[in-house]
Amino acid sequence: MKYFYSWFLFLSLVFASTAQEIHWENTAPGVWKGTLGEAEKYNLLTASGAIPNFTALTKLGKPPFPMSKDKISGRLQDGKTYLQLPLIKGEEIYGFGLNFKTIHQRGRILRLHVDHYGGQDNGRTHAPVPFYVTSEGYGVFINSSRYLDIYAGSGSRLDSDNPAEALDRNTDPLWTATPYSDAVEILIPAKGVEFYIFAGPSMLEAIQRFNLFNGGGPIPPRWGLGFTQRVHRLYDQKQVLAEAEEFESKGYPLDFIGLEPGWQSKSYPNTFAWDPTRFPHPEKLIQQLKDKNISLNLWINPYVSPEADFYNTLKPYYGSHTVWAGAVPDLSIPEAQALYWKTFNKEHVLPGVSGYKIDEVDGYDRWLWPDVARFPSGLAAEQMRQTYGLLVQKQSSQLFRDQNRRTYGLVRASNGGGVSFPYVIYNDYYDHRDFITALINSGFSGLLWTPEARASKSAEEWLRRFQTVVFSPMAMINAWASNTKPWSYPEVAEEVKEMALLRMKMMPYWYSAFADYHFEGIPPFRAMQLESGFTLKPQGPKNELTDLEENPYEEAIKKEITDQYMAGPSLLVAPLFAGEKSRSVVLPKGNWYDFYTGIYVGNGEIITVEGRLDQIPVFVKDGGIIPMMKSRLHAPGKGERYDLEIFHYGEAPSHFSLYDDDGISYDYEKGHYSWREIKVFKGSDEQWKGSISPAKAQKPNNIENIRWVFMTEGNGKNPLK
Structure with a gap:
């Protein structure tokens, strides 16, 4: 009986954890797709609709596969997919989306989960792009719309080709609580996955291939690279015009103005309709600003107020849970897209609005829809969470594309596949140093990030923040709460003007x-x-305790x-x-x-x-x-x-x-x-x-x-x- 039980347990383990063959396809020069198990049809690339630039990829040449395929393995267990990719001694890892404090990612454990940044680089961030690149000159992209657990060279395996050395903590000063690991291991909560390998041979070339495979970055309209001022949330039509005139009279550049929630009749949740008291003649405002060579951008979040004109029309397409009592449209459904964006097109885009700031498509858990939510499309709530930023970017920018007008806006969430969208990420976090680290990390993952300026504790801080804004994807002051202007700190007003110019x-x-x-x-x-x-x-392993570089x-x-x-x-x-x-x-x-x-x-x-x-x-x-x-x-x-x-x-x-x-x-x-x-x-x-x-x-x-x-x-x- 004891023998039978042991044999039964062995067979159970064998069938519960099944090694899977990876099917490879060379999808573009220097780009290979690996498929493991039954990959889900809805993923980051299908959500974004990314179209590879094959012409540009071809110009980069046809490098060989950058590692041994037999070193890449995967298995299915308990309805989940486990993927393992090799690392060598000294190999450095970068990427995994918008991190604010760390550049090197080897040795880290991450849960890639779209969320408002909470102060730690743990994978919960506005754009947890499942792409990494290494100092060996290749990149890896996991094309999944699920929350992913990443062990970026942090798990020390018994069957490793280069196992960690067992050391005696009592006597050996080289003992460490994080022994050497020679693999990136990824857990995907699905019965299969597709992933991509991007060759280099340099890190930059691997990133180029990733970006081009996702359609290449956006070219903003020229005005998008000028200066933008986001005005106080309760400004009215006269105040907006007065602010534009004040910029001109004081000699500060201004290319587009951003209106915050108060432009709507009701917000949180939103009607998406102009407030008739504060903005009685919105088309006139748009034209008056246009006459001054200034564009207009509107703040929104996607959640529909019961008082919105199209609320009832969209009822069959709402998710089961609300955000601030606003309905969440399932924007993965074409019929819902058509009904939802029709009002935006008629009331905003056609009259001449230049773009949107799309807020709160990231988190927190306490107010965004929970993972138990249901959506009419049948997509899991986590899939909707991981891709909602992609969906709103794709669909809103299409409104302008249909008019053959470029747009350039702001968004609070993105993911892999969103490289080509004309949106810059921002958030409510406000640490200047961490903003610069985020700007650095954005380049590893096909993202744009702005270290915006809002308000400061001193004139010196204001000027230092403004200087970095000038050398970033979007030169922006966000005065929605502070009502700051470039000249709000008179001691440095002229220096700020020189930087803006x-x-x-x-x-x-x-x-x-x-x-x-x-x-x-x-x-x-x-x-x-x-x-x-x-x-x-790296020229081989270095021990930082005993072998420091000279x-x-x-x-x-x-x-x-x-x-x-x-x-x-x-x-x-x-x-x-x-x-x-x-x-x-x-x-x-x-x-x-x-x-x-x-x-x-x-x-x-x-x-x-x-x-x-x-x-x-x-x-x-x-x-x-x-x-x-x-x-x-x-x-x-x-x-x-x-x-x-x-x-x-x-x-x-x-x-x-x-x-x-x-x-x-x-x-x-x-x-x-x-x-x-x-x-x-x-x-x-x-x-x-x-x-x-x-x-x-x-x-x-x-x-x-x-x-x-x-x-x-x-x-x-x-x-x-």
Whole structure:
């Protein structure tokens, strides 16, 4: 009887935990799909509708599969899927979405779960993208709309090829509570999964492939890269116009204004109808702002008030639970989509509203629908939670696409598959340093994040926050509660104005960087680890207790770099924070120059920067070309020509691809755009010279006159002012 019971237990374990064959498909150059078990049909890619850019992927070449396929394994057990991918000694892991405190992810345990950020990098965040990239130059994307448990090199297995060494805690100083692990292990609560491997060979190339496979990043309208002010939540029509006039009279740039919840007749939950008292003539307001070259953005969250005109029409498509007593439409159903967005199109988009700020599609658990909720589509509540941010981005942006008008807005949640959507993530968390870490992490996961400014404890903090806003995807003050203005701190009002005008001056550079994001998949804002000359490939295991690096530079770049980042192809941004008189900056290998003066600052070393109140430290790599235009209060409109100023830094000849289109439509998707090649070189007389390729016939050309500025060492002045 004892023998029979043991045999029965053995068979039960065998059938309960079944190793599965992984089916592989080469879906694009350098991209492979693995399928394990019965993958669910509803996933992140189906929710987002992401369409790969195969042309751009092909241009990246056809690298080999980046690891041994036999090292990737999976099994099904208890209706769940277990996936295991290998790691080698010294391999670093980055990604897993929008983290606020950590860059390196190896050794971490995460529960990827869309939620409002709660102060810890534990996977519960606004965009828990199940994509990671490693220092070995490949990426992995788990295409599941479920909550995922990630053990990123944290589980030490008995059957490991490189098992952790058993040490005696009593006597061995190298004993650790987190022994070595050689795998990323992922638990998917479903009977199968599909996942993707992206080859490099560099980390940046793997990320490019991930971004391009998801459609490439958005190209915002030109006005979207200007300056935006979100006004107080209870402003009325007259106050909005007065604020726009005050920006102009004081000489501060302004491209779009954001209205907060008070524009609606009722909010939390929402009617989505203009309040007739505060906004009696919304179409007139839209036109008056348009006449001033200012666009209008509207705050919403998706939850429908019983007093909304279309509340009863949508009743068959609501989920079982409410949010603030508002109904939750099942936006995965085409019929629900058509009914829901019809009002938005008629009342907002067609009259000329430029975009939306979509709030509260992330969490918290105490007010968002619970995981026991039911939806008419039959999707699980967790699947709806993981993809609702994708659904609202896709469907709202389609309203503008149907009008051939680009939009650029804000959203509180996203996920894998959402790379191409013209939305920037924000939240209610307000730590300046952590905002910069989030900006750095966004580039690993196909996200855009804004370190917005709201209010500050001092004028210095206000200026420091504003400076980082200028070097981010969206230059925004969010005054919904504080009613702050750029000039709210008079001691630094002029410095703030100079920074805002610098943002406008740099628009040709930013616009080209976003074009690189769209056509090549290169994140416009990204971690130092993705910059050539910065990441050192580990040379084998190092014991940090006994074998510290002798070179402090090499040691520094292996640690967390959470407060400096790359912006566009050539700029290194190293923010100062309130109270800092100086800071250290880790420079990649190669010559680097001060952005403001062109003076040489270092090469592959750690430098100390003395703080100046009127400047955020920015450095340019050797040969960097920064195309700019003259300072202005509004972005150039369609067909509006502007003078170009081309700045070159350092001693290296170089080139830059300048992007141009009409700035507002999607005609670039039909080929109506241009790239103009800028070259800087030394002539036979050893003097710097520049050239730009001619504009092609029938292609956009918004450039009038061109001025060259060669920022040679020894200048010492700031020609940017």
